[in-house]
Structure formats: C-alpha cells, structure tokens
Amino acid sequence: MDGISTAFNVLTTTPAIFAAIGGVAWGIIGGALPGISPSIALALLLPFTYGMDPITAIVLLGATYVGAEYGGSIPAILINTPGTNAAAATVVDGYYMHREGRGGEALGISLQSGVIGGLIGLIFLIVFTEPLSRVALAFNFPAYFALGILGLSVIVSLSNGSLIKGMMAATLGLMIATIGTDPLSGVTRFTFGEPELLTGIEYVIVMVGVFAMSELMMTANTPDWGKTDGKQTRIKLPSFKTWRKLWKAQGIGSGVGIFEGVMPGAGGSIAAFMSYNEAKRWSSEPEKFGKGSEEGIAAPEAANNAVACTALVPVLSFGIPGSNSAAILMGGMLIHGLTPGPMLFQKEPEFVYGLFGGLAVANISQLFLGILMMTPALWLVNRPKPYLMAAIFALVFSGIYSIHNSTYDLYLVLLFGVVGYLLRVFGFPFLPLVLGLVLGYLVEANYRRSLELTAGDHRIFWETPISLGLLSAAVLFLVGSAVRDILVARKAAKKVAEGAQG
C-alpha cells in the first residue's frame, strides 16, 4: 500500500501525469510515422527532458514507448505499412480487415488489446522488479563488473548480425564512453584539447546521432510510404461479445510479451510474431489467420505493448537494458543522475513508484488518446515524406542545440549519424554500441575498484561467487553464440556447394 500511496502522491504533486498523457500522444504520432521507430521517437524527445525533474522526464519517455507500440499499428492496418517493426505482424490481418471495410474495427481491436497487454505487463513489472532488485543487493564491486560484462555479452549474443561485429560494436561503445575526464583519477582522456569534450560525450548526442540522424541519411534513398484513403478511420472498440472471442489471444500475447520483454535482445517484433503463431496454434479458427482474423491483431498488439512495460524489468532491477528503447530510457535516467539498478529502490523509491504510477496512467489514457490522436496521426502520415523528414532534421538540430547552446554538439550529432549509417550499411547491430556506451562507467569503475581491494590481483573476479557465476554465464553466452555462428556459416557453405552442383 505504501507504493500505491507514494505513486499517488508523486502523480498529484508533479507534472508526471501530464507527461504520461503527452508521452502517449507523442508516441502514437511517432509510432504511426513509418521510419520513426519507438527508439527514434524516444531519442527525439531526450533533449527536451533536460529541464524536467527526473520523474516527469522518465515518465514522459516511458509513456512514449507505450504509445509508439500502439501507434505502429495505425499505418499497418490502413496502408499496409507497419509504423514500427513490432507492428509488422499486425499488417497481415489488419490490412485484410481494412480491405474488407472493417478498418475501424481492426483499429479498435488493436487499441483495446494494446491497453490490456500494457496493463498486464505493468502488473508484472511492479510485482517482479522489487524482489529481483533485492537479489541484486548482495552485489559488490566484482559482481557489478561481472554484471556489466554479462549484460554486454548477452546483448552481443542475441543481437542481429554476427557475433564478431556485435563485439566490435560493443567495444566501440565502450571506447566512446572513455572520452572525457576520468571520474576516478581526474585525468583527461581522448579530448584532443577540445574543452567541449572534457565532460565526455552526452549519451543523448550519440543516441540521436546513431538512431535519428542515420535514419535521415537512409531515408534520402527510400521512396515515400503509401497514404491512407481517409476511409474507415473511425475507431470501433470491440463489443463484449467480440471481446469474449479475443481474450484468449490477448492472454497469449500478453504472456509472450512479458517473457520477451524481460529477455535481453528480444524486443517487440519477436514477441509480436511469436504471439501471432501461438494464437493461431491455440485458436478455434486457425484457418481465419491471414484472412482478417481478429485474434491475429489482438495477440501481436497485446504482446508488443506488454514488452513496452516488461522491458523495464532488467533496467530497474539490474541496470541492464535489453532493447534500443530501454537503452535510451536508461540513458535518460543517467542524464538525470539516477543510477538504474538495485540501489534505485533504496535511494529513490519515490522515483520508482512514481514511474509505475505514470506508466499506469499512460496505459489507461491510451484508450482515449488512441481515439483522440487518430486524426492528427493520420494527417501527419498523409504528409509527403520529404517535408516530414526535413522537419525532423530541424527538430533534431534545435533539440540538441538547446542542451548546451552549442553548435559543437551538432557537429557531433552529424559525426555519430555517419557512424550509425556505416553500422547499418555494414551490418553491425546498434544495441551493443549503445549498451557499451551506457555501461562503460559501470564496467570500468567496478573493475578498477575491485582491483584496488586486492592490490591488482585478478583472482577476486572468480573467487567472488556471484561474480564467478555471472562471468561463467557470460562465457557460456559467447561460446554458444560462436557455435551458432559457425553452424550458420557451415550451412551457408553447404548451400553454396549445393548451388554449385546445380
């Protein structure tokens, strides 16, 4: 009950409630625009959070994540183009229903399922985060170092692309994190005499660069997306009779979403497709899937909204983000001086319960904001892409400039935009780089502090049981991933050889 009263107190004494509503509204618009993923919608918002108090800022970001997952289904249903990767599974039956003249019904199912999935995911987040963080309270310096290494190795192993490229991206992220004044000794590293680099490179600059700026560069070569015909855009929420047919699919979607949300590297898209398949398997009408099945929309939409909440479990419990959006959210916490992880519950209980309360408001308000934001979202989707992208470019530059009133930061955004572009083109995953950046301090500080305790003796890392366990798990993940890579390469070689034999 303490948690509920704390959350209520926070919501009534700070602007967090408005941040929750504003975040969902922005998230729906961002998610509805093809090319603006939830992570880009979050990155665009980051510079604006600098002047806010921590709770308002993080509730705004969390609510944006929630709204973006629903927003992605709007163009998926109306123009056969998913607004987000996680909405790709919704296209199949959603667009079919739209062609049948049932677009409004499909949008209503998506909205209601998203709200249900989000609320179930939120309950899981509230119930399980605190006990998990109590486990993490037993952590000491070597264990924290090992946790950082485990987080990096899990993300490297589970991210798209090859293991070697994932490890290179993580190393690059850690390299960027070393720029600036060393917090332990006070010496400057890799600043090249530039005073602007003394405090290091802000997370927001790297994130906006690699996510948003590189997307703008990619978009110069992609055609405009389709436009809606303006018909069947009136949302029709499912009746009780229809909902009785959907609850099983929504339950499956929420369950899969909860599981995938806490798994690092999985994310909303895998959850959406997995839940689609499971809903089809358990459906009494599996033959309708792919031909306008209501359950085919309910399951993936419940799943990706559940992910938006449960992706915060590893962030709040261990300080390890499992997806791009969660990494940006964690970056937002670090910007505001909050250290995600077990001590957050001890030091900042108001923040944690305030965040839970804000997410509850976000998920509930999504039901009416989904209806309210439909018109502006569709208006924006129907604008020509060049104008939208140009406006986003100006927003990126204006937002980043406003942090330090410095054009130096804008040159850095362009630089990291080029880095992000090269990563995309050469097939490197983004998440290990971002994770290396946000975990850099945790890894280095705890590595050095551990060795201070033992006068440089590295045995401390395997003589501490938690550290030994975590490092062993990290090695297992990397070895497993290396074996997977080799098997994939052998399969590809076999395919080439078979191709050669005609």
Next chain:
Amino acid sequence: MQSSAIRFRIPRDVWIGLAALALGVWYWRAAGDIPISPLDGVVNAAALPRMLAVAMILFSVLLILRALLIEAMFLRAARRAAATVAPERPEEEGIRFTRQEHLKAAGVVVIGIVYLLILPWLGYVLSATLLVAGTAVYIGARAGLYTLGVAVVVALVYYLLFVKLLAIPLPAGLWPSLLG
C-alpha cells in the same frame, strides 16, 4: 564454363576489418598519451583503453579471417562446380548501396554542415527555413513557393516552441547588430 571466370575477390568485411584494425592501433597509441595522475590507484586511467584497443585489434583480425574463410569456401565450391553451374556468392551482411546512393545519403550531412556554417550569421529562423526547404527539396519535394511556405511555418513553430514556450535562446545571427 562460368565457374572458371570466378576469381578471388577481397570481401567487404576485409576492408571493414582493416579500418577497425587501424582504429584499434590508433586508439592504443592515443591511450599511451593519457597522463599519469597521483590519484591513480593500482589500475590507472589508461588501463581500460589499452584493453579496448587490444580487443578491437583482435576482433578486427577475426573479422578479416572469417571473411577470407568464407571467400575460400566459396572459391572451393566454385572450383568443384568446374564445368557446371557457377555458385552464387554468399550474401554480405548489411545493405548494398550504390555509390550514388551513398553520395545521396552523404548529402544530408553536407546540408547539416552548411546549416551550422550559416547559423551564426543568418540566425535561427532564416537558417532553419533554409535547412527545412533544402532538405525537403533534396529528398524529393518540388522546389517552389509551397515548399518555402512549409519551411517558414516549421521554422516559426520551432522558434515559438523553443524561445517563447521553453525559454531556450536560439542564435539571433547578425540581425540585432544590423538593425541596431
């Protein structure tokens, strides 16, 4: 006899690996310039950067070896095919853009640099108008009054949002001094 025409080609990952190798070597040398502090403990501020440099060099070598191994496997399969069908090269990771497409993407960065150069002179509203109009036309909008109008509206909305609503100062340019 198609397969006889297939020759060794340096895979893209080899070039990427070489570039990353150069980065690792450069980073190692730069780590050597990190000063020693009396506050340094057992592990100084250069220790982690040195480890990262070694890791980057190691991963680069692994990437190069992997790419060469894949190419060797492909060539062996191609030779086995001899007089039959030439096998297809294994797909490369990432995206294959043409040189023109890369140049088009680089153009967005050039527009950004031009904006940053004119910003201190022309001030926010005019520079942002040119940024929006220039980018829109570059990506595919028709150059004309409509595009210019959209750019003016976007720049003014952002100006009002940042300066009036959020009270964040944006560069005024030379206008205040010119207008007295």
